[in-house]
Amino acid sequence: MRAFLDNLRLALGTFLGNPLRSLLTLLGIVIGVATVITMMGLIEGLRTKVNKDLGRLGAHTFQLTKWPSGGFGRFNWAKFAKRPDIDMEDVHAIEMFCPSVGMVAPSDDAGGQKISTASAETRPSVRIIGATTAYPLTSGVSVQSGRFFNDVEALDGRGVVLLGVDVADSLFPGIDPVGFEVRLQNRPFRVIGVLQRRGSFLGMVSMDNQAIIPLRMYQQLYGKEWSLGVDIQAKDPGLFRKAQDEVSTLMRRRHRLDPDQPNDFEIHTNESVTASFNQLSQVITIAGIGVCLLSLVVGGIGILNIMLVSVMERTREIGVRKALGAKRRRILGQFATEAVLLALFGGGLGVGLGFGLVFLGDWMVGFPMSVPPWAVGLALSMSCGVGLLFGIYPAARAAKLDPVEAMRNE
Amino acid sequence: MSDGSGAGNGRLIQVDDITRVFHVGGEEVRALRGVTFGISRGEWVAIIGQSGSGKSTMMNVLGCLDTPTSGRYMLNGKDVSRMSDDELAVIRNVEIGFIFQTFQLLPKETALANVELPLVYRGMAAKERKERAKAALDKVQLTHRMHHRPNELSGGQRQRVAIARALVSEPSMLLADEPTGNLDSATGEEIVRLFEQLHKAGHTLVLVTHEPKLAARCPRAIRLSDGSIVADGSGREVAMAVAGPMVAGV
Numbered sequence: 001m002r003a004f005l006d007n008l009r010l011a012l013g014t015f016l017g018n019p020l021r022s023l024l025t026l027l028g029i030v031i032g033v034a035t036v037i038t039m040m041g042l043i044e045g046l047r048t049k050v051n052k053d054l055g056r057l058g059a060h061t062f063q064l065t066k067w068p069s070g071g072f073g074r075f076n077w078a079k080f081a082k083r084p085d086i087d088m089e090d091v092h093a094i095e096m097f098c099p100s101v102g103m104v105a106p107s108d109d110a111g112g113q114k115i116s117t118a119s120a121e122t123r124p125s126v127r128i129i130g131a132t133t134a135y136p137l138t139s140g141v142s143v144q145s146g147r148f149f150n151d152v153e154a155l156d157g158r159g160v161v162l163l164g165v166d167v168a169d170s171l172f173p174g175i176d177p178v179g180f181e182v183r184l185q186n187r188p189f190r191v192i193g194v195l196q197r198r199g200s201f202l203g204m205v206s207m208d209n210q211a212i213i214p215l216r217m218y219q220q221l222y223g224k225e226w227s228l229g230v231d232i233q234a235k236d237p238g239l240f241r242k243a244q245d246e247v248s249t250l251m252r253r254r255h256r257l258d259p260d261q262p263n264d265f266e267i268h269t270n271e272s273v274t275a276s277f278n279q280l281s282q283v284i285t286i287a288g289i290g291v292c293l294l295s296l297v298v299g300g301i302g303i304l305n306i307m308l309v310s311v312m313e314r315t316r317e318i319g320v321r322k323a324l325g326a327k328r329r330r331i332l333g334q335f336a337t338e339a340v341l342l343a344l345f346g347g348g349l350g351v352g353l354g355f356g357l358v359f360l361g362d363w364m365v366g367f368p369m370s371v372p373p374w375a376v377g378l379a380l381s382m383s384c385g386v387g388l389l390f391g392i393y394p395a396a397r398a399a400k401l402d403p404v405e406a407m408r409n410e
Numbered sequence: 411m412s413d414g415s416g417a418g419n420g421r422l423i424q425v426d427d428i429t430r431v432f433h434v435g436g437e438e439v440r441a442l443r444g445v446t447f448g449i450s451r452g453e454w455v456a457i458i459g460q461s462g463s464g465k466s467t468m469m470n471v472l473g474c475l476d477t478p479t480s481g482r483y484m485l486n487g488k489d490v491s492r493m494s495d496d497e498l499a500v501i502r503n504v505e506i507g508f509i510f511q512t513f514q515l516l517p518k519e520t521a522l523a524n525v526e527l528p529l530v531y532r533g534m535a536a537k538e539r540k541e542r543a544k545a546a547l548d549k550v551q552l553t554h555r556m557h558h559r560p561n562e563l564s565g566g567q568r569q570r571v572a573i574a575r576a577l578v579s580e581p582s583m584l585l586a587d588e589p590t591g592n593l594d595s596a597t598g599e600e601i602v603r604l605f606e607q608l609h610k611a612g613h614t615l616v617l618v619t620h621e622p623k624l625a626a627r628c629p630r631a632i633r634l635s636d637g638s639i640v641a642d643g644s645g646r647e648v649a650m651a652v653a654g655p656m657v658a659g660v
Contacts, residue, residue: 006530013518320514323475324575325503325531327496404475407514 003330007337014310014338015345025302026346029386032295033347033379037354037371039288042361043281045369060240061103061138063268064094064247066227068276083264084255085227094232097250100243103233105134106215110222115163115211116183120171126164127210128184130218138231141212146178146193149214153192157216161189164208165197185221189213244269289378296382299346300390307339307394318398319406332392332399339391340384347383351376421484422582422614423449423472428481428491430467430637441467442478443637451582454605454615456625456645458652459634466587468634469618473506473585474498486582503531507576511588513568515560521547521571522556528579546578547571550604566597573604583614590624602627622649 015022066083091106107129114124129135133154136142149160161182168177168191177191198207213221215228234243244267251265311318318331326334358369430442441464449455457472459465470476471483474490477498483491490501507528508514515524525543534542547553550570560568569589576584586605590598602624609615609629617628625631626649633641633648641648 003533017518316514317516320516321527321531322499323473323502323508323514324528325499325579327499327531329496330531404470407510 003333004337007334008341010334011338011341015342021306022342022345025306026299026342026349028295028297028299028302029343029346029383030299030350030353032292032299033350033383034353034357035295036288036292036379036382037351037375038357038361039284039291040375041354041358041369041371043284043288044372044375045362047277047281048370060237060243061231061233062240062244062247064090064230064232064251065266065268068266085225086230086265087224087228090251090254091228091230093250093254094230094247098243098246100234100239100246101232102235102243103134103137103231105132105138105231105233106228107131107135107139107231108215108218108222108226108228109210110218113184113211115161115167115171117171117180122167122170122209125209126167128218128222129210129212130215130222131212132215134233135212135231138233141198142196143193144196145176146191148193154214154216157214157220159187159189159217160192160214162193162195162212163191164195164206164210166206166208167211168194184211184213187221292379292382296386299343299383300386303339303343303387304390304394306342307335307391308397310338311335311394311398314398315401315406315409318401319403319409322401322403323407328399331401332395335395335398336388336391339395340387343383343387343391344380347380350383351379354379421448422451422453422486423447423616424482424484425472426482426484428471428478428483430464430471430476431479441637442471444481445634445637445639446481447632447639447642449583449614449616451614452609452612453630454609454617454628456617456619456628456631456648457634458619458622458625458631458648460620462636463634464637465618465620465634467637469585469587469616472616473508474501499531503528503579505582507579507581507584509569509572509576509584509586509589511591513560513572513592515568515571515575517560520557520559521552521563521574524560524571525556525575525578527575532579543574543578546574549577550574564597565593566600569593569597569601570604573601573608577608577613583616584608586615586617588619588621589617590621591619598624622653625649625652 064086066086067080086106088106091104094101095104109127109129111127112124113126113128115122115126131139133149133151136148143162144165146162148162149158152158153160161184163171163177163182171177171182172180176194178193180191181188182191183189195208195210195212232243232247234240248263248267252263255264257264321331321334355371358371362369425448426446428442428445429440432439432441443464445464445468457465457468467476471478474485474493475498477493478491481491482489485501486505488501490498493501502508515521516527519527522540522543525546526539529539529542544553544556547556550573552567552570552574555563555567555571560571563571569592573584573589576586589605590601593601605615605617606627615628617624619625626645628645631641631643631645631648632639633652641651
């Protein structure tokens with residue numbers, strides 16, 4: 001312990017004696033650790049957010065789609081494109097033949113749309129959702145003022161629209177737009193309601209920059225040839241799995257799939273969406289650690305270099321220490337401690353920088369990032385390991401020096 | 411001539427038929443060719459010789475910084491001629507106090523920290539270390555400079571710090587290599603007086619030098635030439651034989 005404290009003191013002395021050189025040498029480790037901290041912060045933030053945002057499906061609700069969602073890896077998009085579309089006939093079949101299903105809410109959406117009034121227009125970035133009256137019950141959307149459209153308006157495909165808060169604010173700043181008329185695709189729509197604010201998806205894409213119209217109207221505007229996404233709610237929580245089975249069986253029958261063929265549609269639950277994100281985040285984590293390791297190796301070479309220089313510069317000192325009774329192990333310990341401390345200091349700076357970047361990111365894009373404590377631990381222990389790994393060779397060289405030769409060194 | 415070949419019973423140092431052979435570029439250099447002598451506790455001995463005489467090799471062997479190729483070296487009752495590096499490090503720490511021509515102080519450390527150093531490697535607690543280092547600095551009258559770094563001290567002061575460092579571990583012997591070589595004559599004289607005091611206080615001193623004048627001040631001198639002892643007697647006699655009465659300052 002005493003030897004360790006002495007080594008610590010010596011190492012600090014060396015570091016403070018040459019702060020600029022030490023800092024430059026540590027840059028590799030600083031960058032590596034900062035990278036891993038920032039990436040982990042990003043991923044952890046995303047994970048928290050995704051769990052919250054992707055879990056938008058209401059209680060005991062799942063979603064039927066043609067396309068797999070999220071996912072990561074090599075997707076054979078052509079294979080999925082060949083799948084049959086999900087259309088209104090499927091929706092009606094589910095309503096009729098799946099006894100465990102309570103609510104069926106088909107919808108489709110188109111991004112990049114523009115809504116206008118006589119005096120104002122939005123940027124062409126509004127997402128238009130075509131939906132049925134079941135939509136608020138399965139999607140978590142609720143109405144802030146006005147009302148949702150009723151069955152008659154839905155079935156007739158009338159020109160009524162509910163605006164997201166962002167759309168309402170840009171077209172009708174300061175006034176309640178209910179009752180006013182807006183234009184979409186050159187057709188008039190009457191505003192019947194404004195949606196409750198939902199915030200942004202993953203802190204980036206606003207979920208309030210949207211408008212909802214009856215699905216039938218939507219299909220008139222944008223065509224019917226697009227596959228629908230269908231939110232399906234089980235009659236009660238106990239029937240959640242059974243409802244999924246019924247829908248799956250029905251869809252397989254409708255698509256005439258043999259028992260050995262895989263599904264040609266997707267069923268998403270909150271869990272499955274989260275799982276596919278977790279898969280993605282794992283890949284990013286591994287990539288982050290890879291980047292970190294690479295930087296740490298670069299940093300390690302820096303440490304190797306500075307320690308070799310340090311041993312060379314202090315050859316005489318090492319000789320004196322050995323002459324006065326320092327054993328090999330003691331000299332080895334002195335220089336190894338120095339290398340580890342140097343690396344650890346770099347790691348600490350990296351953690352600081354990483355946290356700085358995370359907070360900056362948080363502040364700039366409003367992205368709720370948080371660094372998991374294990375990432376700090378991992379980054380610091382990896383720095384330590386690198387210091388030891390790359391510091392041991394110079395330290396061993398110092399320990400092996402012959403005191404007589406070493407003291408002769410100028 | 412005193413008895414150099416004695417059996418060495420009760421002697422602090424007994425060197426028997428020591429050789430040291432170096433291999434330099436495929437050539438064999440015999441730096442010591444069968445050297446035998448003994449030094450008793452409390453003696454003050456100069457080892458004198460010209461450059462190339464083997465006195466530096468002798469000093470390294472005596473200081474346990476090097477081991478002999480053959481022969482036996484008993485130090486304080488222990489055979490140190492076949493010890494490992496780490497065992498020798500312990501012997502150096504406990505038995506020997508080094509005083510070097512170029513002082514060999516650590517430039518970034520204060521005088522006090524420099525004096526403490528041998529005790530650090532003995533594993534002594536910091537508080538006790540400091541007290542003993544202060545006491546050693548007091549012996550060389552440098553307590554008022556103990557917080558100064560070597561570059562803030564004069565040559566004589568530096569050598570006194572080095573002597574304090576040699577004294578602090580209370581070694582069996584003080585081993586000085588050309589201790590006045592880097593000092594002007596007045597300061598050199600000051601250091602020699604300090605040695606005289608240490609000798610009177612009962613310390614065993616071994617001085618390695620090429621200066622007959624310095625050897626002449628020692629009660630005993632051993633003269634090396636070509637790796638062998640050519641004279642072993644009183645300092646005055648050996649010095650006079652080397653340089654004549656004028657040069658030896660006798």
